[in-house]
Amino acid sequence: MTSSTEQTAEHLSATTLLRFATAGSVDDGKSTLVGRLLHDSKSVLADQLEAVEHASRSRGQEAPDLALLTDGLRAEREQGITIDVAYRYFATPRRRFILADTPGHVQYTRNMVTGASTAELTVILVDARNGVVEQTRRHAAIAALLRVPHVVLAVNKMDLVGYEESVFAAIAEEFTVYASELGVPEITAIPISALAGDNVVEASATMDWYGGPTVLEHLETVPVSHDLTDCHARFPVQYVIRPQTAEHPDYRGYAGQIAAGTFRVGESVTVLPSGRTSRIAGIDLLGEPVDVAWTPQSVTLLLEDDIDVSRGDIVVPSGDAPPTTQDVEATVCHVADTPLTVGARVLLKHTTRTVKAIVKEIPSRLTLDDLSQHPAPGQLVANDIGRVRVRTAEPLALDAYAASRRTGSFLLIDPADGTTLAAGMAGESFAAAEAAPVQDDEGWDF
Structure with missing residues (x-):
């Protein structure tokens, strides 16, 4: 009989993973949005929530300040510990998430590059009272530069502008025009109030004029493809393995992680930048020989010919070599x-x-x-x-x-x-x- 824990583990392993990053100017409500996502998706442990409620009461607040769920990052900075990007994990029944929570101050804009470099989606927050500002444009430019395929414009603090549709529409239009000129392929604008919970996880009863998805609904349903097996195959060599044991006196393998594509035994390959060619004689995966390997597996390639290959070289298919x-x-x-x-x-x-x-x-x-x-x-x-x-x-x-x-x-x-x-x-x-x-x-x- 399968336990509920095992069933949950099996289900999560079958769900897709979305890596996404958040960005926004100071005081746009990013910490509150992240806290709201974690709280309303029930990804906060009971003791964490209790600690937030206690801290909120000590500050004279009746309701828990969900921004405190991410205040550990700021507290560590105050202690002199530098943390550029905080990564957080949470999951829903439909998808698993890795969130890169990037700092909002203009001097830390550069840290968004780290957070967004592996992201498939970026959430850019805008204060509805301020609209699109220079920091918003900078974040859009970085998302376009890093070719993040999906961008969500979260127009926050709609409760402070009377939930006016016209305010949201004007901001969404300005941002969409700007981001489109940058080459951002897909832009989704969502009006939210992270503090009140409108359109974050639950649909807003106040903004009935908006018929689109909530932030979490969009995160759960946006198409994500991790299939890099059909891309140009690339294998950067990280380490040359020569055990020189009695069992394998002539073993010479080239270890690393496949950056993209698929490699097969018998395939003709070229080693760059030297341009020397050979064929794949074998592929070792976790100590066992396999006939085929693909990204992002870490493997050891064995070549038929004894050619000069060292760390930093890239192995590619002979018919698909970059200049x-x-x-x-x-x-x-x-x-x-x-x-x-x-x-x-x-x-x-x-x-x-x-x-x-x-x-x-x-x-x-x-x-x-x-x-x-x-x-x-x-x-x-x-x-x-x-x-x-x-x-x-x-x-x-x-x-x-x-x-x-x-x-x-x-x-x-x-x-x-x-x-x-x-x-x-x-x-x-x-x-x-x-x-x-x-x-x-x-x-x-x-």
Whole structure:
């Protein structure tokens, strides 16, 4: 006989997983929305709710302040502990969720890049009294830049504007026009009051003019596809395994996680950036041989030929190899306090490969107000979004970010202290032959 716990576990394993991120300006009610979602979906433990009720009463509040469910993040900051993004897990009978709760202050906008980089959906909050502000536009731009497929505009605090449909309609229209110009593929606007619970989990009895889904209904039903098996197959090598035991004296395997696609025994593959080819002689999964493996499995590939393969190389199907280049053009979100300037020497980390690089040019910076490009800004500062051209010391096998979020993204790192400077999304690449090799004054060859 199957226990109820086992039945619940089996049901949750069969439900889909949605990764989503929240974003919003300070005091837009993001903490209250997250608390309301957790509370009304019955994802809060009894002792947690009791603690919130006690804290609320001590503050003179009659009703529990659901924003306190996320106040641990702020309390830790007050103690000097830096936490950029808080991840929370909850589940309903229809779907499992991983929520990336990102800070709302403008100086932490860069942290939204971390939270939204793996998200299939972003909830952007707007205070109905203030409408679309610069921070709203910045969050929309980052969602578009990271190619998040679904964006929810949650117009919060509708209770403070008399639940007026016209207020919601004006904000929704302004945001939709702006986000559409950015290239956001799907936008869903929902009027809510996180404090009162209107249209968060339960439909609002006050806003009967709205006939769409609640926030939770939309989260439960938005189409999500984790099927990357038909994408361009990519296998970044993380580690070379050579046990040299009596049982396997000639064993040489290449371990890592499949970033996208499917690999099969007998398939012809190319190792990049060297361009050497071979065939897959075997695939080991959890110590057992298999004939086929797919993303996101972690496996060990064995090749028929003894060729030079090391950490940072990428194994791809021979008929589907991306071009390699030392000249990378990309859009980046600058996340460091130190400005990124032309001529800066950096490290570029792409999948498991890290190479030296020089910032050759910063052609433009995005102006969020009208989406215009500010030409030749000279530098990018914290939270700026701009185009860069980078010359690397070694060739890279970069996909376009539009084709693969995993193998089209990279980080720019300060070589002095390891600080992450910028998160990059690869776009058009220059042919390596177009730029003559150069050497900087400290001997970095490019």
